[in-house]
Amino acid sequence: MKHFHILSVLVAATLTLSSLIACAPAASRRVSLTLWLDTNDKEMHFFKQLARQFEQEHPRLRLKLRFVSFENLKPRFQGQVGETREPDILYMMNDWVGELVEQNLLRPLSQTPQGLMPQALQSMRYGGNLYGAPFVLQTIGLVYNRDLIAKPPTDSNSLQALQAKQRPKDHYTLLYDQRNFYYHAPWFHACGGQIFDARGHLAIRPEPLLRSLSWARSLQRKGVVPQGASYSVMVNLFSAGQSDLMVTGPWSISLLEENQLSYGVAPLPRGDCPGTPKPFIGVKGFGINRLSDHHEEAEQVIAFLTSRKIQQQVLSELDNLPVRADVYQTRLKPAQQVFFSQLNQSVPMPNHPLMKYVWQEMNWLLGQVFDGQPIQPRMDEALERLYRQARRHEAA
Template identity: 25%
Template sequence: MRRGIAAVALAAAVIVSASACSSGSGSGSAAAGPVTITWWDTSDATNESPTFKTMVADFQKANPDVKVTYVNVPFADAQSKFQTAAGSKGAPDVLRADVGWTAGFAKSGFLAPLDGTAAAADVAQFQPQLVEQAKYEGKLYGVPQVTDTLALMYNKELFAKAGITKAPATWGELKADTALVKEKTGVDGFAVNPQAYYAMPFLYGEGTDMLDVAAKKITVASPAAVKGIDTLKSLVAAPGMAKLDTTSNGYANIMDAFTNGKVAAIIQGPWESANVFKGQAFLKNDNLGIAPVPAGSTGKAGAPLGGHNLVAYAGSDAAHQAAAQKFIAFMTSANSQIYTATKNSTLPTRTDAYTPEVTTNLGIAGYQKVLSTGQPRPAVSQYSSLYDPFGTELIKILSGQESTKAGLDNVAASAKKLLPDYDAQ
């Protein structure tokens, strides 16, 4: 595999060799020696970064004209650190950026557009909706490295004991299945994660989002959004549901219950697949069912697309820009994504990276099938900031402390402060 990655890097080097040699920067000239670029990697330092360190070494072997200074930056700190560094002209040449950061960094002028560069030479091989959320105002500012979305994870054995032969396709079917699982097995049928990100499928299922960017409207408190969250609220109160957990350990408690067979279904992302397979209920990996999130009244299912883009700093000189483009091309190549997927159990962003070697991982194979339901985040820099007020109000709504409309109106008011040129619907 590593030989394969090196081969891709050599091909990428041929593509960009002309631009790298003609950059005009002293630091990039042959006389000055290799160009040294810095990469801030925001992956998990224990479980994921070793894979990327290996890939950096492979890249450097195949590209002796470029050296990479690898820095692992904690994800929680990376956004603010990059903003500070970019504002003082000291940012890394390449950043592994959450998809929710890309538009904001581009709007601030921190990122270099990648259209027509070596970094984007294979853009046609990537999932279209992932490319869409790497853009801002029509220009490409990132290349998708890994992706994720939400799906219904369910325990096939518990479903079978309850006489359920297929995954629920609608929220109404999920509600019925939840009651049936409890009745037949004594196990809770479904557990809700009361966080804003996990509530998004209930909005998408009603054909809405927090914002309508084209119309410049705040839609988080629209009738469709209220209907979606009312559906979620009714699900929380339904027979067979796990008790709503709003504690600081709620996420971990839900995962523990699911992996040990104490709850039959949850909405979750592929980042938990490896942990699920370690649980007592899924030691036989094929006991895990993965299906699209249920649909709302529109008949369509939708889940938010997540993941990370590799972006290039606009403040770098021409030689460093060329080297950064070469590095991004390497790290997002088909062979690199295959290697990353097999080592880190993450979802590739390229269609040609879903090889038999990759899809032997049942978590990856399952989530590949639901990626088509993924909804790109709008290219609005403030969009990700809306999750905080939405999450605060969602807990109050689901706990019965306020009505759905009142809570969502509060979210809309917070959105108006962030987006004063938007109208509330």
């Protein structure tokens, strides 16, 4: 009987303890959040350091990072979020916003982060709501090897003059990712082109597109740009000293510094159109998964990442441009200064849901053009498919 009494007391105590644990306030439990992002090696180290710093300042929260390649990040999120409910936070490009919102995958932020540039915040707005917190600005410029050329070209004539110089057979004048519309867009804009009008309707006109494509292909035919240039080919050849110039953004700078190259950054050279080349301004930032069970904690992470202290670290430790105006009181690195000044000659990257199809059709068209296909019929074909998608979207 005595043993039975002791056993009863132990069982009761265990049940009481279990009840206390189950009923413990949420504030006493440690919450784990997942952040999916794409980075280069330098940024990977930086974000790991930020995660440790965040956990020290927020001991109740744990921030788990998962690094995914850029080309797989969005499709993996779209494909797995319904099954795994992960990640809580997505490091995304602003041109994904409209598409992900219409797929009901993002949650609007409950508060607008303070101190961020208005144009950066606008890039993350869709349908009147803010769906992401900007983190860095991105654009492109002309990077040149100072050991090979003293002065970067400013137009087509100076590009061709550079090409006319005698050089080894495996040396190139200019490299850029030819089949990626992101890198072609500056000269499309210089010819008067635009993607959407002020009301958000597709507005790609054939004439500026044709003029920019004809000029780009002429560079390949004259040997200024080699056939088949891609991003990976570009950075490898430039890093090896086999190219005078390349078109890229701040994300490539760390690789040049690792290879101890003497480089400079300049504005993009003019093409055959009278306008100034205007690259896209892209914004990378953090969105919250609509299915996350920890959206309030996710907003704490976002507030930390967009704080002045962290944005100051972005400016001093990374090559990208922060989105807080108040950190630019610090002297910029020479490359950052050129990219920053290039923002004044740039076009905000649209976040319209149709951007997915714009990239798809324009990249296909560039591939056709640089493979030697006739420009006009291939352009008509791509635009017809694109406008068909636009009509479907407007009718939905």
